[in-house]
Amino acid sequence: MSIPCTIVGFGAVGKLLYRIVNERKLPVDTPRVFARTARTESLDGQEIAVETLSEDAFPAGGVALFAGSEGVGSVSEVWGRKAAERGCVVIDNSSTFRMDPDVPLVVPEVNADALTADTKLIANPNCSTTQMVVAIAPIHRAAGIERIVVSTYQSTSGAGGYAADIMREEARSALAGEAGKHPESPFAKQIAFNCVPLIGDPDATGYTSEERKMIYETRKILGDDSIAVAPTTVRVSVEVGHAETVNLQLRKPLTAQQARELLAQAPGVMLVDDPANPAASPTPLDSAGRDEVFVGRVRQDTSVANGLDLWVVADNLRKGAATNAVQIAEVLFEKGYLGA
Amino acid sequence: MSIPCTIVGFGAVGKLLYRIVNERKLPVDTPRVFARTARTESLDGQEIAVETLSEDAFPAGGVALFAGSEGVGSVSEVWGRKAAERGCVVIDNSSTFRMDPDVPLVVPEVNADALTADTKLIANPNCSTTQMVVAIAPIHRAAGIERIVVSTYQSTSGAGGYAADIMREEARSALAGEAGKHPESPFAKQIAFNCVPLIGDPDATGYTSEERKMIYETRKILGDDSIAVAPTTVRVSVEVGHAETVNLQLRKPLTAQQARELLAQAPGVMLVDDPANPAASPTPLDSAGRDEVFVGRVRQDTSVANGLDLWVVADNLRKGAATNAVQIAEVLFEKGYLGA
Numbered sequence: 001m002s003i004p005c006t007i008v009g010f011g012a013v014g015k016l017l018y019r020i021v022n023e024r025k026l027p028v029d030t031p032r033v034f035a036r037t038a039r040t041e042s043l044d045g046q047e048i049a050v051e052t053l054s055e056d057a058f059p060a061g062g063v064a065l066f067a068g069s070e071g072v073g074s075v076s077e078v079w080g081r082k083a084a085e086r087g088c089v090v091i092d093n094s095s096t097f098r099m100d101p102d103v104p105l106v107v108p109e110v111n112a113d114a115l116t117a118d119t120k121l122i123a124n125p126n127c128s129t130t131q132m133v134v135a136i137a138p139i140h141r142a143a144g145i146e147r148i149v150v151s152t153y154q155s156t157s158g159a160g161g162y163a164a165d166i167m168r169e170e171a172r173s174a175l176a177g178e179a180g181k182h183p184e185s186p187f188a189k190q191i192a193f194n195c196v197p198l199i200g201d202p203d204a205t206g207y208t209s210e211e212r213k214m215i216y217e218t219r220k221i222l223g224d225d226s227i228a229v230a231p232t233t234v235r236v237s238v239e240v241g242h243a244e245t246v247n248l249q250l251r252k253p254l255t256a257q258q259a260r261e262l263l264a265q266a267p268g269v270m271l272v273d274d275p276a277n278p279a280a281s282p283t284p285l286d287s288a289g290r291d292e293v294f295v296g297r298v299r300q301d302t303s304v305a306n307g308l309d310l311w312v313v314a315d316n317l318r319k320g321a322a323t324n325a326v327q328i329a330e331v332l333f334e335k336g337y338l339g340a
Numbered sequence: 341m342s343i344p345c346t347i348v349g350f351g352a353v354g355k356l357l358y359r360i361v362n363e364r365k366l367p368v369d370t371p372r373v374f375a376r377t378a379r380t381e382s383l384d385g386q387e388i389a390v391e392t393l394s395e396d397a398f399p400a401g402g403v404a405l406f407a408g409s410e411g412v413g414s415v416s417e418v419w420g421r422k423a424a425e426r427g428c429v430v431i432d433n434s435s436t437f438r439m440d441p442d443v444p445l446v447v448p449e450v451n452a453d454a455l456t457a458d459t460k461l462i463a464n465p466n467c468s469t470t471q472m473v474v475a476i477a478p479i480h481r482a483a484g485i486e487r488i489v490v491s492t493y494q495s496t497s498g499a500g501g502y503a504a505d506i507m508r509e510e511a512r513s514a515l516a517g518e519a520g521k522h523p524e525s526p527f528a529k530q531i532a533f534n535c536v537p538l539i540g541d542p543d544a545t546g547y548t549s550e551e552r553k554m555i556y557e558t559r560k561i562l563g564d565d566s567i568a569v570a571p572t573t574v575r576v577s578v579e580v581g582h583a584e585t586v587n588l589q590l591r592k593p594l595t596a597q598q599a600r601e602l603l604a605q606a607p608g609v610m611l612v613d614d615p616a617n618p619a620a621s622p623t624p625l626d627s628a629g630r631d632e633v634f635v636g637r638v639r640q641d642t643s644v645a646n647g648l649d650l651w652v653v654a655d656n657l658r659k660g661a662a663t664n665a666v667q668i669a670e671v672l673f674e675k676g677y678l679g680a
Contacts, residue, residue: 205640281537
């Protein structure tokens with residue numbers, strides 16, 4: 001049985017949600033698209049009507065995929081609970097509800113069991129967290145993670161589709177000898193051919209909002225508040241695809257070879273770690289347009305007891321946002337919580 | 341008293357050596373430049389004769405700055421010891437002699453005391469190591485470093501000046517819609533608008549030669565073989581300037597504020613860490629053309645006892661190579677081991 005489907009927000013992630021709902025043949029009606037202002041958008045050669053958001057957007061028994069921005073007064077804050085109360089299941093990509101103890105925060109390969117028949121509001125995690133937990137969950141189950149030191153190499157599209165355009169404009173100017181920050185850039189400094197070590201706002205501890213998300217969301221998804229996380233999040237000159245160096249300290253011994261065997265079988269993971277061909281190690285460009293989380297450079301870290309190093313790469317707009325949201329809906333269908 | 345000065349190799353680092361010898365007014369004669377093949381090169385509007393390398397290049401009482409490549413049969417291997425034996429002090433930028441227990445490996449701000457009146461051959465460390473030890477040495481002296489987890493964001497010029505040109509060519513093609521790896525690229529995959537997690541060759545442990553340099557050179561320069569180092573080295577889409585996330589586990593407590601106070605006074609360090617202005621955090625572009633090591637994002641890492649996070653940025657061709665070599669010569673002059 002096909003059910004109504006609503007997409008809220010039609011920026012880079014909203015458009016990708018529309019595409020992936022079709023790609024993955026989610027059993028829903030053609031999505032209706034809503035945003036703050038009505039307009040017509042063109043996507044893959046199709047004209048799509050974007051309607052003004054109202055209560056009509058959230059029919060009972062339907063599913064709504066929210067791709068709006070976050071913060072006070074955001075579409076998620078204003079409409080998220082209202083839609084769920086009307087009986088429309090909401091999968092929200094913003095950070096609004098992620099740390100709410102009553103709202104499951106779900107990566108299907110890791111904690112699909114957090115979804116129940118009563119779930120009406122589900123949070124989709126931060127992009128950097130999602131790809132990391134897909135890679136480390138099987139290792140956590142086998143050997144227990146005590147501590148994670150993670151550094152990110154995050155693409156500009158994580159700040160919105162326009163941000164990747166701005167990087168390209170900066171790059172064109174820089175190649176023509178006119179370096180400098182684009183006046184409309186959301187980044188602290190020129191991002192083209194540079195690295196900017198600041199994503200989100202720092203609090204009194206110096207950790208940014210992006211780094212705090214990686215600490216608290218990881219614990220919630222893995223269901224273990226004792227996991228220590230030390231993140232540094234950095235924006236790099238890449239269009240799509242986030243990369244991460246992930247250094248793990250485990251509770252029990254696990255060799256690099258055992259970790260490789262776990263990762264080779266892990267759902268959602270594409271292990272690319274052939275010692276005979278290290279040049280094949282995955283990169284952000286390899287991940288763009290793909291739904292898998294790529295893992296490479298699996299190494300025993302002998303600097304500490306039970307240390308392990310991973311390199312983790314994924315398309316931040318797909319697995320980091322839209323694909324994961326659609327996968328959550330797929331689980332709801334499979335379990336009979338949607339469409340039954 | 342001015343002494344003879346020889347520069348061996350005239351690529352990106354060799355040219356910068358020539359410039360910095362002048363900039364810093366090293367008390368030497370106009371450098372004579374040698375390479376495998378004789379030619380005339382133009383630098384800063386000056387015509388410079390490059391002579392074919394021979395024993396004449398290394399007069400007793402002179403100083404020779406080697407900027408050649410490394411490996412078996414390299415100029416450093418063939419000529420390094422020979423020049424030193426002739427009484428010409430050699431400062432070598434390759435990895436050839438770095439781990440030789442009889443050859444001091446020197447970063448002047450950190451271990452100038454490794455130089456003695458008898459020193460004739462000195463190794464200049466790897467770029468990634470140099471900038472890290474300048475930043476962490478004052479912290480090591482105050483609180484002792486037990487373990488370092490470091491991830492690098494290394495610029496393309498680290499692979500040679502032509503490699504930065506190749507990145508620009510790849511970027512131009514990618515912006516014109518023609519992505520792909522340049523046929524003459526030294527990198528494993530397209531580097532423009534990408535991150536490639538492989539610098540040097542991996543051994544059986546999976547660690548690359550670049551990563552092993554960071555482990556062993558750090559211990560040698562800080563004079564403490566008990567320091568544990570877990571590095572992951574990554575090439576990014578940047579022309580000049582390496583960045584590093586440095587996570588430290590200290591032997592004794594040190595607050596982020598105490599670390600900032602140490603770094604504010606540390607020689608060679610430019611602390612850029614104003615909590616009121618996090619957008620000022622240093623980037624590779626800020627470091628290009630500068631001799632200082634920039635440190636920002638100093639944070640207490642509460643995921644472990646006595647944890648501390650730093651973000652460290654420097655011009656890999658200057659402080660990472662040419663500037664450090666000239667600074668070593670300056671120390672030799674100051675101590676009276678050269679020119680006396």
